[in-house]
Amino acid sequence: MLSGSPNALHREGDDSGAREKLVALRGALLRLHKSLLDMERRDYEREHGVVNTGELFRLVVDDAQFGWLHNISEFVVRLDEALTGKAPICPADSETAFDLARKMFTPTESGDAFQKQYFAAIQRDPAVVMEHAELARLFSQTLPKEKKE
Numbered sequence: 001m002l003s004g005s006p007n008a009l010h011r012e013g014d015d016s017g018a019r020e021k022l023v024a025l026r027g028a029l030l031r032l033h034k035s036l037l038d039m040e041r042r043d044y045e046r047e048h049g050v051v052n053t054g055e056l057f058r059l060v061v062d063d064a065q066f067g068w069l070h071n072i073s074e075f076v077v078r079l080d081e082a083l084t085g086k087a088p089i090c091p092a093d094s095e096t097a098f099d100l101a102r103k104m105f106t107p108t109e110s111g112d113a114f115q116k117q118y119f120a121a122i123q124r125d126p127a128v129v130m131e132h133a134e135l136a137r138l139f140s141q142t143l144p145k146e147k148k149e
Helices: 016-048 053-060 072-086 091-104 113-124 126-141
Strands: none
Touching: 016 053, 016 072, 016 091, 016 113, 016 126, 053 091, 072 091, 113 126
16 A cells, blocks of 8 residues: 655655655656756657657657666656655665665766766757756765765
């Protein structure tokens, strides 16, 4: 059984600091996902013409051009499950999520397929650059103490 909203900053039984970090990460990833989706839509429409909302939804689900964005969607779904699940949120949950996100959202030409796509997106869209900067700032604010020194 699920309880509460994934946007709620506080829930009984949860470590409030850990929950707030997960909610912040979720929000940053949703904003980044929106920027990346907008970028891919513009690219698609340049080549194929304007698409309506229903067609865009089908493209996001089925078209290879949008497929790489599924990793972000899946990450957000996992955060939602943690934030609304029965198990209380503890600091280890937020540390694990941030460690995974830091690894996933390291843009590099020599990384995995997602990291390469993400690197290319940062090179071509200023909105993606801005959202990446916000995510990087969130990452730096949530480094474990031993990693900050």
